[in-house]
Amino acid sequence: MTKTRINLYDESLLPTRQRLNFTLLTQSVVAVLGILLLAGLAIGWQLSTVKTELNSARAESDRLGQQKQQLEAQLANHKADATLVAEVTELQDFLALKRQLLSELGNQQRFASGGYGSLMTDLASAADGNVWLERILVAEGELRFEGFAKAPTSVPLWVERLKHTQTLQGKQFSTMTMAREDGMPLGFILTSGALREEKP
Structure with missing residues (x-):
């Protein structure tokens, strides 16, 4: 009795590698x-x-x-x-x-x-080029940043760097939301207080 093997592996099924767009x-x-x-x-x-x-x-x-x-x-x-x-x-x-x-x-x-x-x-x-801001709001000592990031991990790393700056040292951010629309980079909203939250 002859056994036949069928190879279903195809390199086209692998996810494409994303390259940094200059x-x-x-x-x-x-x-x-x-x-x-x-x-x-x-x-x-x-x-x-x-x-x-x-x-x-x-x-x-x-x-x-x-x-x-x-x-x-x-x-x-x-x-x-x-x-x-x-x-x-x-x-x-x-x-x-x-x-x-x-x-x-x-x-x-x-x-x-x-x-x-x-x-x-x-x-x-x-x-660092991985996060860019579209909107900055400052009201009664509270902050709100709106922008885009290349990856979900880019925003927390950026926030960590902000906490070591002179102006934002020790500043606590209360909310952070992320969303991605079709054909758009990853959007985020970061607030430090009671400023009204909106979907990015």
């Missing part, structure tokens, strides 16, 4: 540089706006301070008037709110002039 890598680097340039322009505009608001608030605070002194002088020279006392009290409360606003604007100015610039520098130093 064009895609170049486009990724150009995209990162473009994002950094746009971020720098946005930072400059925001810093200018904060400075204008700060100067306006300071001028208003000085004016209110002078008005308060005038009213207090009137109180010292005349008998206490209920309406005048109420006006002074209201002005004092309003002046306290203005001073609080000045303090908040000062904090925003310091963050805009130093924090964003340092963040952009640290993001550039952590880049």
Whole structure:
């Protein structure tokens, strides 16, 4: 009795090897540089706006301070008037709110002039060509990064490098989502706080 063997092995069934596309890598680097340039322009505009608001608030605070002194002088020279006392009290409360606003604007100015610039520098130093960002959000100290990666392992390695930078040292990221659409690289969203999560 003769036995016949049939070889079903075919090299065409093996998965094709993916090679690094130099064009895609170049486009990724150009995209990162473009994002950094746009971020720098946005930072400059925001810093200018904060400075204008700060100067306006300071001028208003000085004016209110002078008005308060005038009213207090009137109180010292005349008998206490209920309406005048109420006006002074209201002005004092309003002046306290203005001073609080000045303090908040000062904090925003310091963050805009130093924090964003340092963040952009640290993001550039952590880049290795395997992850590129399309969107960066900073709100009340919380961060949100949206972009693409060449492989699922690229994002955790990138996050680990970010944790060793000066700006993001010790920063904890609470959520990370990944998704891949047809014909697109692997997309991801990384957030550090309560910023609203969206599907990449």
